[in-house]
Amino acid sequence: PDFNEQGQIALRGARHPLLEALFRSEAARPPEPLEPINGEASPPASTPREPRHVVPIDVHLGFRSNLLIVTGPNTGGKTVALKTVGLLAIMAQCGLHIPAHQGSQLPIFDEVLADIGDEQSLEQSLSTFSSHIRRVAEILGKATDKSLVLLDELGAGTDPNEGAALGRAILDELDSIGCRAIVTTHIGDLKTYAFGNPRAENAAVEFDHETLRPLYRLRIGDIGRSNALQIARRLNLPEHLITRAGRYLEQSQGQALPEWEILQKLRKEAEDARQAALAAQAEAERTRAALNQRLADLQRQAEHDARIAEARARIQPGDRVVVPRFGYDRPGRVVKLDPRKSMAVVAIGQMKWDVPIAELIPQLVREPEAPAPATKGRAAPPRLEDFDEE
Structure with missing residues (x-):
C-alpha cells in the first residue's frame, strides 16, 4: 500500500x-470419495462443493x-x-x-x-x-x-x-x-x-x-440491523417461536419506526440527494467543457476566416489560389479580376473558369512573371583575339 x-x-x-x-x-483439495455402499468396490466420488x-x-x-x-x-x-x-x-x-x-x-x-x-x-x-x-x-x-x-x-x-x-x-x-x-x-x-x-x-x-x-x-x-429473527429462521428455529418473537418485537417497538431507522432513512435520502447533486455537477462540468471547446473552435474558425478574408482582399492577377470545389490539390492562377461583379477568372490546368471572389482561398504565392523576350541589340564590335593570326 x-x-x-x-x-x-x-x-x-x-x-x-x-x-x-x-x-x-x-x-x-480433491473431493473425498464417498463411503462404500453395500460392499461396492468403487464408490462414486463426492460432488465437489462450490x-x-x-x-x-x-x-x-x-x-x-x-x-x-x-x-x-x-x-x-x-x-x-x-x-x-x-x-x-x-x-x-x-x-x-x-x-x-x-x-x-x-x-x-x-x-x-x-x-x-x-x-x-x-x-x-x-x-x-x-x-x-x-x-x-x-x-x-x-x-x-x-x-x-x-x-x-x-x-x-x-x-x-x-x-x-x-x-x-x-x-x-x-x-x-x-x-x-x-x-x-x-x-x-x-x-x-x-x-x-x-x-x-x-x-x-x-x-x-x-x-x-x-x-x-x-x-x-x-x-x-441485527436480523436476529431472520437468522434464527435460517438456523431452523421452530417457526411458531419466530412468529411469537415477532409479535413481542412489534409490541415493544409499537407501529412507529425506531428513532435510528428514521435517522437512517433521512441520512440515506440526504446521501441520495448528495449523489444526485454530484452527478448533476459532473454533467454541468462536462457540458461547460464541451461549450468551451465549441467556443474555442468557433473563435479559431473566425480568426481563420478573417485571415482568409484579409488575404482575399489583396488578391491580384497572377496570384495562386485554391477553389475548394475543384479540389485543394489543384491550385489555380488568377487571370483577371472584376471587383464590380465580385468575380474572377481563374486558370486551372488548361481551363479557365469564372469563379466568385468569395470562393477563392489565396495561397499568397504569386506566379513569377514570364521573362521578357530578349531584344536584338547591336552586335558587339569584334575583338582582336577573335581572329586567328593568318
Missing part, C-alpha cells in the same frame, strides 16, 4: 489473508471521521472486518504485501490495540463483561492519536441500557484521544451515536432479506 502521515486508512478490496489462504486450499471466495471490503477512516461504528447481524462479517483492518495494518508495517487493490493507503501506527472475542478469563475468574471492560481500560490507557483501536461488541455482556451508556462514554474517550477506531455493536442506542458526532461514521454489513443470508459486504454510511 501507499503510506501517509495524515492517519488516513483507505483500503480498497481488502481481504482477510488467512481466509484467503483457507479458501484457496479448499479449492485445491468453491468459497473471500468477499472484499472497502474501508475509509481518517478523512471525514476517526470513529467507525459497524453494525449488522451475527455471522455477517463484522468481526472479520475488524481483523482484516488490523492484520493488514500490521502486515504493511512489517513490509509485507497486503491482499488489497492498488491505491490502498495506510498510516504508520504506534500501536494496534484490539479487544476481539468473548473468551472468559478462567484464571482470574472474570466474566465476559468484566474481561471486556478490563481490556478496554488497558487500551484506553495506551492509545494515542497515532494508534489504531479495534473493539468488538462494544457494550455487550450487561444490561443494554447500561451497556449503551458505557459504550457512548468509551466512544467519547476514543474521540477525545484522536485515535483511529473501529468498533462493532448490536446495541441500538450506539447505532445513533454517529448522528450526534461529526467525527464518527456508521457502517453496516449487508444482509440479503430474500435468501436470509449475510452478504459480508461493508457499506460505509449505513446502519445495520
Whole structure:
C-alpha cells in the first residue's frame, strides 16, 4: 500500500489473508470419495462443493471521521472486518504485501490495540463483561492519536441500557484521544451515536432479506440491523417461536419506526440527494467543457476566416489560389479580376473558369512573371583575339 502521515486508512478490496489462504486450499483439495455402499468396490466420488471466495471490503477512516461504528447481524462479517483492518495494518508495517487493490493507503501506527472475542478469563475468574471492560481500560490507557483501536461488541455482556451508556462514554474517550477506531455493536442506542458526532461514521454489513443470508459486504454510511429473527429462521428455529418473537418485537417497538431507522432513512435520502447533486455537477462540468471547446473552435474558425478574408482582399492577377470545389490539390492562377461583379477568372490546368471572389482561398504565392523576350541589340564590335593570326 501507499503510506501517509495524515492517519488516513483507505483500503480498497481488502481481504482477510488467512481466509484467503483457507479458501484457496479448499479449492485445491480433491473431493473425498464417498463411503462404500453395500460392499461396492468403487464408490462414486463426492460432488465437489462450490468453491468459497473471500468477499472484499472497502474501508475509509481518517478523512471525514476517526470513529467507525459497524453494525449488522451475527455471522455477517463484522468481526472479520475488524481483523482484516488490523492484520493488514500490521502486515504493511512489517513490509509485507497486503491482499488489497492498488491505491490502498495506510498510516504508520504506534500501536494496534484490539479487544476481539468473548473468551472468559478462567484464571482470574472474570466474566465476559468484566474481561471486556478490563481490556478496554488497558487500551484506553495506551492509545494515542497515532494508534489504531479495534473493539468488538462494544457494550455487550450487561444490561443494554447500561451497556449503551458505557459504550457512548468509551466512544467519547476514543474521540477525545484522536485515535483511529473501529468498533462493532448490536446495541441500538450506539447505532445513533454517529448522528450526534461529526467525527464518527456508521457502517453496516449487508444482509440479503430474500435468501436470509449475510452478504459480508461493508457499506460505509449505513446502519445495520441485527436480523436476529431472520437468522434464527435460517438456523431452523421452530417457526411458531419466530412468529411469537415477532409479535413481542412489534409490541415493544409499537407501529412507529425506531428513532435510528428514521435517522437512517433521512441520512440515506440526504446521501441520495448528495449523489444526485454530484452527478448533476459532473454533467454541468462536462457540458461547460464541451461549450468551451465549441467556443474555442468557433473563435479559431473566425480568426481563420478573417485571415482568409484579409488575404482575399489583396488578391491580384497572377496570384495562386485554391477553389475548394475543384479540389485543394489543384491550385489555380488568377487571370483577371472584376471587383464590380465580385468575380474572377481563374486558370486551372488548361481551363479557365469564372469563379466568385468569395470562393477563392489565396495561397499568397504569386506566379513569377514570364521573362521578357530578349531584344536584338547591336552586335558587339569584334575583338582582336577573335581572329586567328593568318
